Amino acid sequence: MTTTGVPALKLEAVVIPVADVDRSKKFYDGLGWRLDADFEFDNGFRAVQFTPPGSPTSIQFGTSITTAKAGTAEGIYLVVSDVQQARDALAAQGADISEVFHTGAPGAQFQPLSGDGRVAGAADERASYGSFATFRDPDGNTFLLQEVTARIPGRVEATETSYATTSDLVDALVRAATAHGEHEARNGGRYDAEWPRWYAAYMVAEAHGDQLPE
Numbered sequence: 001m002t003t004t005g006v007p008a009l010k011l012e013a014v015v016i017p018v019a020d021v022d023r024s025k026k027f028y029d030g031l032g033w034r035l036d037a038d039f040e041f042d043n044g045f046r047a048v049q050f051t052p053p054g055s056p057t058s059i060q061f062g063t064s065i066t067t068a069k070a071g072t073a074e075g076i077y078l079v080v081s082d083v084q085q086a087r088d089a090l091a092a093q094g095a096d097i098s099e100v101f102h103t104g105a106p107g108a109q110f111q112p113l114s115g116d117g118r119v120a121g122a123a124d125e126r127a128s129y130g131s132f133a134t135f136r137d138p139d140g141n142t143f144l145l146q147e148v149t150a151r152i153p154g155r156v157e158a159t160e161t162s163y164a165t166t167s168d169l170v171d172a173l174v175r176a177a178t179a180h181g182e183h184e185a186r187n188g189g190r191y192d193a194e195w196p197r198w199y200a201a202y203m204v205a206e207a208h209g210d211q212l213p214e
Helices: 021-030 083-092 166-186 195-208
Strands: 013-015 034-040 046-051 058-063 076-080 101-103 118-120 131-136 142-147
Touching: 021 034, 021 046, 021 058, 076 083, 083 131, 083 142, 166 195
Parallel strands: 013 058, 076 142
Antiparallel strands: 034 046, 046 058, 101 118, 101 131, 131 142
16 A cells, blocks of 8 residues: 555556557567567467666556557657667667757657657756657657656655666766766865765655755
8 A cells, every 4th residue: 555545556568559469579579678478379369578778667568458550549658767778779779769859849759640749859958758759660659758857846756766777877977977966066175975875865766756955
C-alpha cells in the first residue's frame, strides 16, 4: 500500500498492434531491446515482450492480443537523459528516426510532419522536458524520445533516487560536477572538501525537482 492508502499500480507493459509478429520481433531485437518472452499456444495466441534498455516498462505484441489496427499506437514516450546521444544510437541500430527538435507550438511533438510546429535542434539551454526525436516501427507505431534531466516536483517517489543505466548516472554526475564548479567559483575558488555530500544533495534534488543547492 502507498501512504495514501491506494495500492501500488505499476505500469509493466504497453500493448502495440503489429501486422507481422516475426518482422516486429526482428526490428526490436535489432534495436538492442531485451527479449523477455515469446510464447505461442495451440489456439494461435502468441505474445512477445521486449523491454527498452533501462526501462521499467515493456512493450507487448503478438497475435490475438489486440483488436487495434496495426500501426495505430502513437506517442509512446521513451525518456532519455541525452536525446542526441540516444537518437544517434537508435539510428546506428537501424531505426528511421528524426533529427532532434524542440517545439515551436504546444503539442508539436505529436504531429506527424516536421513542419507542424517543430523547430530543429534541442531546446534552448537544453531545458528539461523540451527536446525530442521520433521514430516508427515497421508498422508505423510511433515512439517519442524526450530529454528529461530535472524532474518537475512531485513526479518521483520521495524516498527513491535511482538511475536506470550507467549512462544516466554518468550524465547526472557531469551535471553535478559542472554545478559544483560554479559553486566553488562563487566561493572564491576554494577547494570544497565536502564535495561528495554536495554532489549527493544536488543529484537527489535534481531527481526530485527540489531546490538545487548553491
